[in-house]
Amino acid sequence: MPAPSTRTAPTTTTAQTAQTAQTPPTPPTPPSDTADDAAPRSLRKRAAILVAAEQVFLAKGYLGTSMDEVAARSGVSKQTVYAHFGSKETLFVALVSAMTTTAGDEVHPSDPAAAAATDDPGPYLREYAERQMAVVLTPRILALRRLVIGEVARFPDLARALYDSGPARAIESLAATVRSFADRGLLNVPDATEAATMFNWLVMGGPLNEVMLLGDAVRLNRAEQRRHAAECVRVFLAAYPPE
Known part of the structure; x- marks a missing residue:
C-alpha cells in the first residue's frame, strides 16, 4: 500500500511577517453625504468662519481685514466664505x-x-x-x-x-x-x-x-x-x- 502523501504548509518568511505587520489596515470608505450630513457641516463651516473673522477683525480692524485671511484661518476656501457671507460688510455685520x-x-x-x-x-x-x-x-x-x-x-x-x-x-x-x-x-x-x-x-x-x-x-x-x-x-x- 502506498504511503499517504504529506502536504507541507507554506513557509512564511520573517520578512513577509514584518511586511504584513507594517501594512496599515485599509481605512473604511466614508459614507456618502446626505442632506442631514450637509446641514451640520455647513453650520460648522459658518461657525469656523465667524471664529476666524473675530480674530482678524478685532486684531486688524475693518479696513485691515481681508477675506483671504479669514478664509485661510477658518480652513475653508474663499469661495466658501463668500457663499456664506456675500461681502466683507455682510460678514462684519454678522x-x-x-x-x-x-x-x-x-x-x-x-x-x-x-x-x-x-x-x-x-x-x-x-x-x-x-x-x-x-x-x-x-x-x-x-x-x-x-x-x-x-x-x-x-x-x-x-x-x-x-x-x-x-x-x-x-x-x-x-x-x-x-x-x-x-x-x-x-x-x-x-x-x-x-x-x-x-x-x-x-x-x-x-x-x-x-x-x-x-x-x-x-x-x-x-x-x-x-x-x-x-x-x-x-x-x-x-x-x-x-x-
Missing part, C-alpha cells in the same frame, strides 16, 4: 450681531421676572451686576465695542444694533426684574425703566468708561468687581427701599 447676542444671552435670563423669584432683591442684584461686568468687561467684547465705535460713520445701523443688544437690552431685562420686585412690595419703584437705567449706569458707567478710554490695564479684577457690585446694590436699595 460677526457683531453674533457676538453681541451671545454676550447678552450670558448676562440676561430668558425670563427676568421668573429668575427674580426671591424675597430679597439684594443678592439677586449683586449676582446680576457681577455677571454683567464679567461679560461686558472681557477684552474681546471691549475690542468689539471700540471697533464698532470706530466704524460708526461707515456702519451707523451697526452701532444701533450694538446699542440695542447691549445697554438697551440690559435695561429692558432689568426693568422687568425691578417691576417684579416692586409688584411684591420689595422695592418702591415709581418707574421701573428709569430705576433699571439708574442701576445699569451705577454698575457699568465708571468701569466701562475707564477701560474704554484708558485701556484694558485698568479693567477691574473679579474682587474689585464684587466690591463695586455690592456698593451699587447698597446705593440702589437705599434709593428704592421697600414700601
